[in-house]
Amino acid sequence: MVEEKADDMLFEAQVSDVAFLVVGDPFGATTHSDLVVRAKKLGVDVKVVHNASVMNAIGVCGLQLYRYGETVSIPFFTDTWRPDSFYEKIRRNRTLGLHTLCLLDIRVKEPSLESLCRGKKVYEPPKFMTINTAVEQLLEVEQNHKESVYSEDTTCVGLARVGCEDQVIIAGSMKQLLTLDFGPPLHCLVIVGDTHPLEEEIISFFYYLKHFGLLDSGYGFLLPAVQRKQHKSEPGAAPVPGPPGAVTKKYADALKIAMQFLDIQKYDAGDHMKFGFPMAFTATVLSWTILEYGDQMKVGESIGTCSRLASRITYLNAHPTDNVLYIQVGSPKVDHGCWERPEDMTEDRPLTQVNASAPGTDVAAETAAALASASLVFRSTDSAYSTLLLKHAKQLFSFADKYRGSYSVSIPEVATFYNSTGFGDELLWAASWLYHATGDRSYFQYVTGKNGEDFANWGSPTWFSWDNKLAGAQVLLSRVSFFGPKDVSNSDVLQKYRDSAEAVMCGLLPKSPTATSSRTDSGLVWVSQWNALQHPVASALLAVIYSDYMLTSRTAKISCDGHYFRPSDLRKFAMSQADYVLGDNPMKMSYLVGYGDKYPQYVHHRGASIPADATTGCKDGFQWLKSDKPNPNIAMGALVGGPFLNESFVDSRNNLMQTEPSTYNSAVIVGLLSSLVTTSSVVQSFT
Incomplete structure (x- = not known):
């Protein structure tokens, strides 16, 4: 228009008023500026009415x-x-x-x-x-x-x-x-x-939503403050506010597979023992994942996530009286003397308990944490069940706190398998969950008072695992610092927990000057050669949770000895650990069984190793442990122990250090993958 009609407009403007209407900014094109210059040279008065652009x-x-x-x-x-x-x-x-x-x-x-x-x-x-x-x-x-x-x-x-x-x-x-x-x-x-x-x-x-397809108008995301489609969460799952971010298909596919092991696995690892201490940790982490990332877990088609949790929680709630908790099914000596399928077992399965005279503060407090966190998951869908779980959580916490002592001292035989190195972390962890579940300030005072002074180990990074919950408690209490009521969130002691959580984060970030974690040459966090993957995966989960707390609260950065890191840095670290597990490693293999083209074939798992049509007993089943043939049944979704420090891996059933899976490994990998499926913020309250 301007190029073709400029002379006509200028001629008319010398004898009458001419309006030139444009879309957008009047000076968005150089031809418009040229028109103004030419008009002024002709003595034509120019007025500009600015427009949205x-x-x-x-x-x-x-x-x-x-x-x-x-x-x-x-x-x-x-x-x-x-x-x-x-x-x-x-x-x-x-x-x-x-x-x-x-x-x-x-x-x-x-x-x-x-x-x-x-x-x-x-x-x-x-x-x-x-x-x-x-x-x-x-x-x-x-x-x-x-x-x-x-x-x-x-x-x-x-x-x-x-x-x-x-x-x-x-x-x-x-x-x-x-x-x-x-x-x-x-x-x-x-x-x-x-x-x-x-x-x-x-x-x-x-962000582009590849896995779900596109939302709303059929074209993609709309303004976050205008229209947006809210995904319905699974019953009991806390919804994530706003639209999720870009779905990473790799993590979504891996999550679908990882969830399957929680369906089939009823024991803590590759044998048929039920050790309550690590199994309670499994349930607590699964509850935490649902509460933080329940909406994202739907990408993994985890329709039965809450039912999976309920079956584990119901088993853990073996609490017939106030000061008695059954914490083990089976005898390690008998169980490890057999190699058979669970449906073929005929051996005695003795029960083991902790009580007032044989205390187990660690296992009782961890079970209390599991029940308290699960009560939050089921609060909106099964209030009676939620109330029952919370009642037992309170009783178990009181029992754990009143009769203090380590379960591996009371029951020496467990020390060979799941030795507890202390119970202070479980007490703080359980009290933190009870505060979230009840809002009762006495639990908050528990973690910020003398018990915090005694057990919190403020400022010293630790590793999150079935044995040590301190880093988890620090991150969980940071949630209160980020989102809690002002009279609570401003607590000086609570700030110590948050500072300690940030010390954990700084220790994980490879470019941090305070990085405390050793790593393999390819960047995998390295703590122990036995079940090497449990610590990097658990640490990565905490890193994503903390980064999402930062994003939701609009906290731009953390300081690591004067060097600043953003939420995206924590997320990148977590992704590096997840990617290593899924195949970005020197072995070019996935340590998540069933994911990718190459994964462990000789998983140390009794049920996976014995053919479905085989007839075996306790002793003759060992032929399948010694067999040089791959497992006839795939332990789908199992996360095995992982590589050595030199990043080699020996795929052998006898190499249980590297090839044995566990439910607590599954809990943290499900949590990590759920958190990475999308880039999203979290809810500010579990209730």
Whole structure:
């Protein structure tokens, strides 16, 4: 219009008033500025009425306006005209770490070539460039230049119909955005430069949702504050606020597999013993995962997650009187003298208890934590069951606290298998869960008073595992610091727990000056050669939980001896540990059985090793332990012990150090994968 009619408009403006209406900013095009200059030279008075413009409306995607570089226009390519002057401008922007707004071509009232040849103008239908076309052309230009200014993996934000009720905003790689239909015009594209933590937090709400398909209008995410589809959580699962972020198919697929081991496995590991101490930890972690990431767990098709939990909790609640808890089924000596399927067992299965004269503070407190956390899971769907669990949790905590003593001292035979190194961490862990489940300030006072002084080990990082819950308690109490009532969250002692949790995080981050964790050459956190994967996976789970607390509370960073790290740094660490487990390791194998093309075939697991049609007894079943054939049954979803420090792995049933799975391994890998399936915040209250 301006190019063709400028002279006519200026002629009319010298004798009458002329209004020139534009879409967007009046000075969004150089031709408009030229029109003003020419008018002033002719003595024509010019008044400008400013309008809403995409130049500032793009701020809705969360990228800060002052971090944009020069705006570029992407014109439609033709067979003979393929301009690429925008490439150099994008290069300059990206060199400076700036975002680039790409305005996409609009063709209206364009006469067709055929009509021009015939001497009669016939106009083509209006033509508006889509984000898909823009990305195709951008990638073509990059392919021609081959200078790596950007690539198909470069993060971009596609925006359509900004400011309208049906606006669409989706962030993803160029490759991902190519596959999407953004709907009717107008479209624009932002090539993302370096990002601030706050930008990363906001833009995470708009990440490409590959696994679920697309939401709402059929095109993608809408504004987080306008329309958004709320996914219904599984009964008892705490919903995650807002739309989840980008679903990573790798983690979603692995989660589906990992959940299966919790279906089939009724014992703590590859034998047929039921040791209550590690099994209670399994249940507590599973409850915590449901409470934090119940919505994400649906990606793993975990429809029966709560029923899985209920079966474990009901078993653990073997608490007939106030000061008695049954904590073991089976005799280790008898059980380990047999190699048979569980359905073929005929041996005696004695029960073992802790009580007032043979105390087990550690196992009783861990069981209290399991019941208290599960009571939160079932509160909204089965209030009677929830109330029962909470009642027993309180009683068991009182029993554990009143009759203090380690269960591995009271029952020496367990020390060979699951020796407890102390019970103070379990007391703090259980009291923390009881505070979350009840809101009773006496439990808060328990962890912030003398018991905190005695057991918290403030400022000293520890490893989270079935034996040591201290790091877990510190992260869980940090949740109160982040989201609790002000008169509680401002507690100086609570801040010590949060500081200690951050010390744990700093110890995990490989670039932190206070990193305390040793690692393999490929970056796997290394603590113990026996069941080596339990500690890195559990630590990674805590890292993601803490990073999500930071995101939800808008906490931009933590300080590690003066060096600052963002939530994304914690998440990247966690992903590195998960990726190692799933195959990004020197052995090029997955340690999650059933995931990927290569995984352990000789898992140390009685039921997996014996053919379904075999007839065996206690002793003759050892032929299957010694067999050189792979397991006839796949222990689907089992997480085995993992590699040695030199990152080698010996796939042998006799190598139980590396090939034996466990339910507590499964609990932490399910938690980690659930947290990584999407990039999301967490609920601020479990109740």
